[in-house]
Amino acid sequence: MLSIVFPMFLLLSMQPTEETEQVNCHTFKHFALYNYVCPPNSQKRIEVAIKPTEHMILVCFEMTNFDNAILPNLNFSSTLIKVSIQNCPIPKNGFKKFLDEFNIAHFVELTFIWKYSNETLEKENFEGLNQLTELVLYRNNLASIDTNLFEHTPNLRTLKLSENNLTKLQNDIFKNLNNLLYLTIAENKISELSRYAFRGLRELRELDFGNNKLREIPSGVFQELVNLKVLYLNYNKLFSLGVNPFSTLKNLIHLALEGNMLTHVSRKYFENNEKLSTINLAWNTNLTFEDKTFSLFNDLVSVLLSNSGIRSVPENLLRGTTNVFDIDLQNNRIPSMPENLFSEMKSLHDLYLNYNEIKSLHPNQFQHLKNLINLDLSHNLITSIDKHLLNGVERLETLILSFNRLKMIHPEIFLNKPNLVILLLNNNKLESVDNSLAALEGSKYIKMINLANNDIADFPYKLMKFLMKNENKYYYATSTEVISHFIESNTIEIYLGNNSISNIRLDYLRPGVMGYNSILEVNISHNPINCDCKASDLVENIHRSPRDGNVILKYDSLRCAGPPDFKNMNLSNLLEKKLTCTLNKNCTTTGICDCIYESKERTLIVDCSRRNITLIPNLLVNEMVKYYDFIKMKHLDVHLEENSLQEVPTEANGYHNVTNLYLQGNRISNIEWIPPSIEVLNIENNSINKFDNSLLNMLNQSNVKKLFLRNNPWECDCTTKEFQKFIREHISQIHNATDILCHFMEVPLVNLDESMLCPIRRGYTLVILSVLLFCLIAIIISVLLCLIYQNEILIWCYSKDICMRFIKEERIDRSKKYDAFVSYAQQDQDFVMKQLVPKLEEADPPYKLCIHVRDWIPGEFITKQIANSVKDSRRTLIVLSNSFLKSMWGRMEFRTAHTAAMEEGRVRVIIIIYGDLDANSVTDDFKSYMRTNTYVEWGDPCFWEKLKDALPRRYKKQKRRTRDSNEQDIELH
Known part of the structure; x- marks a missing residue:
């Protein structure tokens, strides 16, 4: 028998395509996996796949008990992390002894899956597995769990029991799992929970109980889950939540209750869940709410209430909840929205009201949603929209109004919507849009306008024109008579045949405007086309393959009616003609x-x-x-x-x-x-x-x-050398360069050598020139070294207090982009942006400030951007307020700036005290800094003078004219 061992030398020696055989086993390597089939070509077999140092997967086929004789002879010299056993019978002597056959030194994750098992797992099966941190028992037909099943696995952090046949959880079944963090019991048939089913799980962070048959939540069942943050009770059969079911879950962040049979939600359910961030109540039945159900939840970010048969929403449902990011109310039966429902939601980003029965909206419905990005009002019964509806919603990017009953759009509704990207107005009753959508000219990022299935009679040329100027990419239009209609296959058809059209402006319908996935079909048959310059795009499109572009022209006969040179000529023959x-x-x-x-x-x-x-x-x-x-x-x-x-x-x-x-x-x-x-x-x-x-x-x-330079009286002397050089270097660009002749000499300028063009004496000057050249090279090298290491030299001198009268701080900091980086809390943004920043940036001379909302690059890591902002700024301004002291990022910005200043041995941080500080909130590092450094207080009559004294000095610039008339800025020191 060929013994298969996995020390390091074997890993290096085996080739990916190499196959070896051992008795009763076929062995091969596929990429990083070593595979064994024992015995090969048998229905009753074991297949093993191993990735050294990581995991082993063992799969059984048609096996009711283990036959150790057919196991591959493996001997591991290194540790595996994961072991997975699938479709195999439960080892008689336990998993530990079974895996000892493979001499696995250590593993911490075990997965056992046997869908067709009728056996029962017992604690002895896990004897000797104290090191396990993760145990996965998916799909094992478990109908019950013994209270001592996990006695030998006290160090589990993760336990997954999904997709079994559990119907009830008894008391104390997890009593030995004091370190468990994640528990998944989803997709079972549990309809009953014992009150102490979760006793002992005080460290549990996440509990997934979804897709079961639970009808009620026993009182106190979650009593010991004091550290629970995520709870999934979705897709059960809950009719009611009982009395204060989550009262002990004070750290709960995410609660999923969708897919149940709840009909009413009371505020008392969540009274103690102040940290709640996400609540999902979608897919319930005819849901109603108590007034102020979600009010004053400062951390609430996401409220999901779709598909729940909701007919009305209390006006104070979310009163005082200011940090909500998205609200999903789609697919309900709401006829109208309370005017002030969203009045305090300044952070709202996404709002979904589609698939309801809304007929009208109050003019001030969304006026406070200054950060709203996506608004979906489609599939309602809206007949008109007030021109003030979107006032204040200046960050809006997506607006969906499709499948309503709109007949017109007020021209002012889209004013001040510079960020609008997608506008869907399809399936309404619009008759004209050119003037209605004129305000979209200010929307520089518009990508898609869908006007399909309306009653538009005139093609919106004005709209197309400014979309083309803005280089927009997507446009979907429809017309019942003259132009086209929208087809869901992204094809737009335009029928213009049998008319008296002499000029067809296809320059308005370029593929770049229509979008990368849209195809425009234009039928222009039997029209008297005037084949002048305005027909150029039309001629080019006739020759464009549908697969090469976005415009397909359809025509039976298309000939020129003029001008005379092209009369009766087929347009397909004009491609090479100059129109x-x-x-x-x-x-x-x-x-x-x-x-x-x-x-x-x-x-x-x-x-x-x-x-x-x-x-x-x-x-x-x-x-x-x-x-x-x-x-x-x-x-x-x-x-x-x-x-x-x-x-x-x-x-x-x-x-x-x-x-x-x-x-x-x-x-x-x-x-x-x-x-x-x-x-x-x-x-x-x-x-x-x-x-x-x-x-x-x-x-x-x-x-x-x-x-073209021929036939001019060209002078040929010493002053002509540069001209001759130019001719020689650009001879391919000069027409008949050899015909450029010297005046009087009648010889080609390009052929003259230097001695003929400019004779000179050559005596003793050679030695002088050599000495001068040597000196020049030495000076250049010295200057280059000083220039290359200028900053290092200056910084070294500055740190050693050498030559300080010749070194200015401005020279040390001249490579920095900003005079100051302003660090502040989000709550203080009005003060910073309306008072502090304008005053400094409009000063004479102005300061150049780094503001994160304006100057940071979207998508970059915040920590990296903080470090770069401090590094690129001569000072860091800390707007120290109670809000700043609570801000994690603010404290990080202060520490980054303070550390950089200490490394340089210079005062780089300026603290502005804004408002009355809570002495208990001021950390030791701030107190220490303020005791030894200057700070300024907002409200001080001399505030601005003190602040400017602390800031780096700024110098006015003057202009002088150089000899070549170019203007340069000279700093005055």
């Missing part, structure tokens, strides 16, 4: 130039050639683009060739965005400026004799692709 529009509005101040827009390359062409012009015409491009909304200009071509111009255009003439500039055949002698976006520049046949260095720098910084 143009001659523009009637003047594009220059002279009024003698032709203006043409070509849509394929998105080029605006200004043609002023051969008009005997002597002065540069000013361009009116911006006015043109504003006047013609179909112009999507990417290139601007200006033709000024064959005129009598003596100078080039300047930025003052409106040529900043010119990409192609044609100036050949004029009388130009000097060039001082070129457009920064220039791509093609033609200055052939002029009187230009040189390019100075500033012009060469402009060309190097531009995106110029083609230069």
Whole structure:
């Protein structure tokens, strides 16, 4: 027999594909698992999968008792954490002795599952397993539990008894499990609980009793569960909760009661559960509430009341409960909501009122919900909405009003909704939306508007236009006559065939606007299309495959009605044609130039050639683009060739965005400026004799692709070396570079060597140059070292009090982004944001502050952001109040700043005392700091002077003009 052992050398030697055999067993390795089938090819067998040092899974097939002879010969030299035995009979001599056959040194988690077992587990089965911390007995057909079953497992932390056949829990069955933290008895058939069933479980944190048949809760059954935080009683058959069933559960945070038969909920049920955070009462029967049932629960975050047949909600149901994050009242029978139900819920994030019978809402229903993000009012009977309904709900991101009876939307209802992302208005009776939704222009993050299944007759072009400008991605529209209807397969069909449409503005229906998963089907058959520049998008969409884009065009026959060059031509043959529009509005101040827009390359062409012009015409491009909304200009071509111009255009003439500039055949002698976006520049046949260095720098910084420079009187001397270098480096961009000839010499400039271009003496200067070069290199290296280690040198000198008259704190802190990081409690935000921050940021000079609600990056770990804020700030302002002393994050921010200051040996923390402090709440670290450091008090007449004295000094900045006319900021010390 080949002995299989798992010391480290065997793990390293076995290959993933290697298979070995031992007597009666087939052994193989699959990834990190070692697998054994004993005996192979037999219906009655054992399969073992082992991940060394972690777990072993043993599965039996058609076995009623163990035959040790067929077990694999395994000898573990390392510890396993988990052992799982599935579909196997209970070992006769207990689990410990059975697993000793594998020589497992130690394990702490045991799972035993035998769905078809008729045996009973006894305490002897677990003898010798004192080390167990987790025991899983799923699906073992357990009908009862002996009171001493867990006598040999006193160290259990987790016990799972789900999916058995338990019908009753006797007294004291868990009496030996004093250390148990998690108990799961879900999915049994328990209909009765003995009063002392949970005696001894004082350390229990979570109890899952869901999916049983419990009809009532015995008085005092939870009496000893003083540390319980999570209780699941969901999906039982509870008609009532009795009298104060949870009175001893003072640490309870989460309570699940959904799926029962409760009809009334009283406040007395939860009188002692002040820490309750989540209450779930969904899926009960015709539920009613006592007034103030959940009032004054300061920690309550989630209230789930859906699918419970609720017909009315008391106005004071949640009075004084200010931290609720989400309320779910969907799928009930509520006809109206009390006006002040949500008046104190400033933290409410999600509100679900869908699938009710609401007909109208009070104008002030949601005015206090300033943090509301998601509001679902769909599937109600709402016929109109007051324009003030959403006043104050400025953070709203999702609004669902679908499946109501709305006929119109007031234009002001969506004002000041900058964060709105999803708006669903489908399945109403809306007739027009263009003006109604105009206020959405301020919603910069809008992603989806669903207007399906309404009575809209006119396509909302205005709405589409601003959505496109905002680069929104999702839009669903419907129209009963002209446009389209919404299909749940995300396909939008637009029928426009057999009309007199000459221009179809498909630029409003780009795939980027319609959304990544939406398909727009447009039928435009038999329309007299004018095939000018405005038809460009239409032509391109005809050739776009449905799988390549979001727009599908459907047509039987589509031909051009004009212009004459394209008349009767099929639009499918126009893809390679340049479609143009001659523009009637003047594009220059002279009024003698032709203006043409070509849509394929998105080029605006200004043609002023051969008009005997002597002065540069000013361009009116911006006015043109504003006047013609179909112009999507990417290139601007200006033709000024064959005129009598003596100078080039300047930025003052409106040529900043010119990409192609044609100036050949004029009388130009000097060039001082070129457009920064220039791509093609033609200055052939002029009187230009040189390019100075500033012009060469402009060309190097531009995106110029083609230069035409021939037939100019180019000078060739020492001043031309940089021009020659430019030609050689950009020879591929210069048209016929060898035709650029030196004046009088008639030889190509690019071919001249340095001696011909600029002859010089070479005598004794070589030695001098070498010495100067050596000195220059030494100076550069010294300067670089000082610059590289500047901060280290300054900090070292500062810490040693060396050269202090030459070192200023501003230099030490100049790498810091902020003057101060303001640390405060959420309750003090009004004081900070309305008084402290404005006063400092509007000071002269202003302070640059770091505020977590404004400057922190969403999604980053809070601890990391605290450390970064302190590190990047010259001071840390602590707004010390009673609320701050209760804030865990506030204390962390103080300790982080204080620690950093102590490491540097400098005063970095400034304490602002705000309000009267509770002396008992002030911790020792704050008292110690305040005894040895300066602090300021809000309300002190000299508060601002003292605060600014404590803050780092700020310096005004002045400007001076450098030799190249660029402005720089110089700090005054």
